Amino acid sequence: MKKVSALLLSSVMSLSLLSGCSSSKDSIKVAIWDNNQLAGLEQIADDWSKDSGVNVDFEVLDWSSYWTMLEAGVSGGELPDVFWMHSAYSQMYSDAGVLLDMNSYIENDDAIELNNYYPGITELYNSNGTQFAMPKDHDTIAVVYNKAVFDKYGVSYPTSDWTWEEFAQISQEITDKGKADGVYGTYMNTGSNQSGWYNIVYSFGGSIVNADKTKSGLDDAASLKAMKFVADKILPTCPSQDSMANTGGDTMLVSGKIGMYLDGSWMANAYYSADNKDDLAWVEIPYEDVNGDGQAQKEERVSIYNGLGWSIYKDSANADASWSLVSALTSKEGQQKQSELGVTMAAYEGVSEAWTQSFEGMDLSAFSDVEENGTLVFRPYTKYTGRWEDAMSTKLISAWNNPSTMTDVCKQIAAEMNATIAAE
Amino acid sequence: MKRKLTRKQKTEAKWGLIMVTPTLIGLLVLNFYPIVQTIYLSLCKTGDFGIGNVFIGFGNYIDAFKDPEVFQAMINTFKYAIVTVPIGISISLVLAVLLNRKMKGRTFYRTIYFLPMICAPAAVAMVWRWMYNMDFGLINHALGTNTGWITDPSVAWICVAVVGIWSGLGYNMVLLLGGLQDIPKDYYEAATIDGASGFHTFFNITIPMLSPMLFFIIQTGIIGALQLFDLPFMIMDTTSRAFSSVKPITYLFYEQSFIYSNRGYGAAIVVVMLVIIGIITFAIQRLEKKWVFYN
Numbered sequence: 001m002k003k004v005s006a007l008l009l010s011s012v013m014s015l016s017l018l019s020g021c022s023s024s025k026d027s028i029k030v031a032i033w034d035n036n037q038l039a040g041l042e043q044i045a046d047d048w049s050k051d052s053g054v055n056v057d058f059e060v061l062d063w064s065s066y067w068t069m070l071e072a073g074v075s076g077g078e079l080p081d082v083f084w085m086h087s088a089y090s091q092m093y094s095d096a097g098v099l100l101d102m103n104s105y106i107e108n109d110d111a112i113e114l115n116n117y118y119p120g121i122t123e124l125y126n127s128n129g130t131q132f133a134m135p136k137d138h139d140t141i142a143v144v145y146n147k148a149v150f151d152k153y154g155v156s157y158p159t160s161d162w163t164w165e166e167f168a169q170i171s172q173e174i175t176d177k178g179k180a181d182g183v184y185g186t187y188m189n190t191g192s193n194q195s196g197w198y199n200i201v202y203s204f205g206g207s208i209v210n211a212d213k214t215k216s217g218l219d220d221a222a223s224l225k226a227m228k229f230v231a232d233k234i235l236p237t238c239p240s241q242d243s244m245a246n247t248g249g250d251t252m253l254v255s256g257k258i259g260m261y262l263d264g265s266w267m268a269n270a271y272y273s274a275d276n277k278d279d280l281a282w283v284e285i286p287y288e289d290v291n292g293d294g295q296a297q298k299e300e301r302v303s304i305y306n307g308l309g310w311s312i313y314k315d316s317a318n319a320d321a322s323w324s325l326v327s328a329l330t331s332k333e334g335q336q337k338q339s340e341l342g343v344t345m346a347a348y349e350g351v352s353e354a355w356t357q358s359f360e361g362m363d364l365s366a367f368s369d370v371e372e373n374g375t376l377v378f379r380p381y382t383k384y385t386g387r388w389e390d391a392m393s394t395k396l397i398s399a400w401n402n403p404s405t406m407t408d409v410c411k412q413i414a415a416e417m418n419a420t421i422a423a424e
Numbered sequence: 425m426k427r428k429l430t431r432k433q434k435t436e437a438k439w440g441l442i443m444v445t446p447t448l449i450g451l452l453v454l455n456f457y458p459i460v461q462t463i464y465l466s467l468c469k470t471g472d473f474g475i476g477n478v479f480i481g482f483g484n485y486i487d488a489f490k491d492p493e494v495f496q497a498m499i500n501t502f503k504y505a506i507v508t509v510p511i512g513i514s515i516s517l518v519l520a521v522l523l524n525r526k527m528k529g530r531t532f533y534r535t536i537y538f539l540p541m542i543c544a545p546a547a548v549a550m551v552w553r554w555m556y557n558m559d560f561g562l563i564n565h566a567l568g569t570n571t572g573w574i575t576d577p578s579v580a581w582i583c584v585a586v587v588g589i590w591s592g593l594g595y596n597m598v599l600l601l602g603g604l605q606d607i608p609k610d611y612y613e614a615a616t617i618d619g620a621s622g623f624h625t626f627f628n629i630t631i632p633m634l635s636p637m638l639f640f641i642i643q644t645g646i647i648g649a650l651q652l653f654d655l656p657f658m659i660m661d662t663t664s665r666a667f668s669s670v671k672p673i674t675y676l677f678y679e680q681s682f683i684y685s686n687r688g689y690g691a692a693i694v695v696v697m698l699v700i701i702g703i704i705t706f707a708i709q710r711l712e713k714k715w716v717f718y719n
Contacts, residue, residue: 068682074473092685096473182559191663239559242575245664246558257559387684390662397665 027055028318028325031080033066036269040343041329047337048328054321074098081316082325085133085309087124087378088385093311094125095383099132100312105323106131111331117347120378121307133309134330135347137338140303140376141195141285142366143167144271145260146253148279153177158260160284160369161296164200167260167286168233174259175237185237187249187258188230190396193389194304194379195264200234201226203288203302208380209421216388216417217380218410226288227410231403241400254280265345265355265367272342272359282366287374301374307347383424388417459698466691477688484692494693497673501697504585504672505649512589513641516596521630523597524604534601538594545591549658552587556659572666574659580666584656588649596641603637604630632717639716643708650701653678673697 032041038060045056059080061069067089073079074096085093093099106112114122117135125133143158150157155173158166171185178184188196198208206223209216217223238244239252253261254274262285263271271280287301310326312319328334335348342358345367356364370376382388392413399409429437466484468477488494523534540548555562556573564570573583607630615625631638653674660667673693681690 064682071473071682071685092472096475098473189663241663241665242572243559245575245661246556246572247560384685387686390679390683393663394668397663401665 026053027057028082028322029057029059029080030325031059031061031066031069031083033061033063033084034266035060036266037343040338040341043341044329044334044337045325048325052321052324054318054325056325077315079313079316081318081322082310082312084136085125085311087306087381088389090125090133090309091127091381091383094127094130094132098314100314100316100319100323102131102134102312102323103129105327109323109327111327111333116332116349118305118307118349118376120305120376121309121347124307124378124381125309125311133311134326136308136310136330137344137347138305138307138352138376139265139345140305140367140370141199141262141264142282142303142364142370143260143285144253144263144280144282146256146258146279147281148276149174149178149183149256149259153183153259155259157281158283160366162283162286163296164203164229164286164288165233168229168237171234171237171259178259182257184239184258185260186234187238187244187252187261188234189241189244189249189393190400191393192249192262193393194306195262195267197227197230197234198304198380199262199285199302200230200288202304202377203286203290203300204229205288205290205299209382209417213382214421216414216421218417219414224407224410227406231399231406235400235403241397265364268359268362268364268367269342272362277362280362282362282364284366284369285374296373298373299375301370302377303370303374304379305376306379382421384420388420391416391420462691463695465688466695468688470687470691472685480688484689485696487689488692488696493668493676494673494696496668497671497676498700500581500670501650501652501672501674503581504588504652505646507582507585508588508592508649509642509645511585512592513596513638513645515589516593516641517600517634517638519593520597520600520604521626524601534597537597540591541594541598543591545654546658548591549587549655553659556583574661575664575666577666577669580660580664581670584659584670587659588652588655592645592648596645599637599641600634603634607633635716636718639708639712643705646704646708647701650697650704 030041030045032038038058042056042058045058049055066084070079070083070089070093074093079098085099106114112134114131118138121135121138122131125131125135145158147157153174155170155177158170162170167186174183174185201208201218201223204222204226206220206226207217208223218227239258247257249258249261250263250267250270252258254271254276256279268282271277274280285301285303287296289296290300291297310329312322312326316322329338330347332348332351335346336351336354338344339346339351339353339355340358342355345352345355352368356368358364395409395413395416399406465477467479467481469480469483470477519537523530523537553574554560558564558570558572558575561573563573571579574580611629611633612625615629620628651674652672656667656670656672657675657678660670674697677690677694677697679690680686680693
């Protein structure tokens with residue numbers, strides 16, 4: 001028995017050693033973390049393969065395994081040829097010098113002109129003049145609501161001229177009327193940051209991190225006011241924090257347990273594939289009437305935005321072919337296709353309209369309208385975003401369960417964030 | 425005085441070495457080298473991706489001993505081990521004894537109890553996560569309650585332990601069944617003739633004869649419980665208010681090393697755990713002589 005298992009173990013070990021090193025010349029390995037985008041991206045890559053004769057292999061991992069894989073890959077000196085970059089980790093990876101310097105490629109490529117992309121994304125993936133990733137897409141936040149819930153309780157559908165105060169009122173109304181059925185107005189857990197309370201903080205004029213990324217902004221008066229609004233007006237209309245830690249907001253919305261929910265454009269595809277997709281509709285994110293003139297100024301309506309980048313491994317055996325693929329994916333034509341196929345909105349300015357109309361029967365213009373009559377704020381980040389962002393959603397659990405302590409908890413978090421950022 | 429080996433013994437030794445070489449190389453490359461690396465890392469302030477590590481001596485260990493989170497995670501881990509190991513083994517022992525008799529559907533029951541063992545742990549955890557769900561879960565639905573099984577700090581750790589016990593039952597049971605079948609029937613026959621009750625034969629024959637197998641299961645069980653990682657991580661959401669009271673030490677290591685990119689500190693935590701497991705294993709080995717019966 002022992003001998004057999006020892007033999008088995010050792011053969012498994014040697015097999016796994018062998019399979020570690022395999023990279024053929026005429027195929028490019030691409031790693032991504034979002035399965036929803038796979039089909040569309042594969043289609044663009046297939047078109048490119050027809051011209052170039054180089055195959056593209058996609059590998060999809062979930063968010064945390066993806067970063068574990070990349071990190072292990074950097075230490076081990078073996079990375080995919082092409083992979084996604086994200087604001088939470090980009091600075092770390094560019095500082096480590098594992099990403100291909102794209103400057104000369106960009107210069108020699110007629111299809112690429114950096115000024116055509118959203119500046120926040122181009123800037124994010126640029127370190128001291130070196131472009132280490134090409135902008136892939138951008139995402140914004142809007143409110144998705146379940147019409148069946150609104151109809152059932154006789155609440156009129158929200159329109160884009162609403163304030164956060166009105167959002168809270170509608171949410172309260174649904175909560176009151178739906179009490180007997182266990183239906184709530186909305187959902188906002190501690191971890192709903194980019195697609196949740198971050199937006200409220202910035203539309204109130206507050207911030208999460210200050211402009212030069214040296215200090216927390218969570219203890220600013222405006223931020224504290226926003227968080228107090230969340231505690232007093234939003235949380236009482238949400239399911240209990242326990243419920244929210246049990247079930248995700250998207251599940252609750254689709255199954256009619258909540259009326260409306262803030263979510264990002266990257267989730268549109270998931271809602272579109274729901275059985276009851278005809279019940280779901282999108283409306284622009286509310287604004288906060290900071291100056292009290294009863295109208296929405298551009299800076300009063302804020303959507304956090306973020307954009308992924310396409311990076312290339314510096315020591316890739318297929319660097320030139322990899323660039324050619326990235327160029328095909330990020331050129332105006334590629335971005336247009338990405339938009340039309342309904343993969344995501346484009347990082348290339350002005351070609352995202354096609355995306356908002358690419359889901360027949362579901363109007364997604366709420367995501368692009370906010371760019372006209374609102375402000376896009378880039379998702380707050382520092383070099384080690386993960387260190388404070390994760391701790392933040394854990395610390396907020398107590399405030400969520402005991403909303404009257406919100407201000408104190410936020411001040412504590414800000415103090416700890418300052419220490420974490422200072423140690424970077 | 426050194427005894428000279430005969431030629432036959434020499435050939436045998438040579439072939440023995442050749443035969444164990446693959447395993448030996450595997451162990452050295454995949455186990456011992458990483459252990460040495462981890463210990464070195466734990467003495468460093470690490471840069472990203474292992475670039476720019478600075479040797480700082482015991483700084484990480486001092487931080488770890490001052491960190492209440494480390495302390496809490498240790499308590500969580502031991503609490504889990506203390507509950508799951510004895511209960512899990514007792515239940516599997518009872519099951520093994522029951523299924524060792526001649527009875528109808530014996531193979532069927534054996535298969536049923538072994539099934540959890542062949543399911544992927546991640547799949548098992550996902551199913552339990554839905555059963556425990558507060559609003560839509562099967563358990564609350566069946567009981568007509570509204571308990572936050574995986575969010576209420578007073579019950580969440582028990583719920584995780586239940587899954588741990590349940591998924592380990594089959595493995596322990598099969599090992600114990602094997603042990604039971606090695607016990608010669610004569611002992612039981614003699615005991616029956618002498619008029620011993622089932623209770624007496626169990627404690628005076630079964631347990632002592634089974635003690636080598638029990639010892640093995642207890643030892644691997646304790647080590648396995650102290651290395652718990654996947655269950656809480658898969659069953660609970662990190663925004664659950666009970667998570668801090670369930671979070672095991674290996675999760676803390678994962679969080680520091682991979683989410684916070686703090687490799688050195690993560691390594692220090694895991695080395696402390698390694699030492700503790702080492703001490704416990706050593707203590708159990710010493711106890712072995714006291715109660716394990718080899719015939």
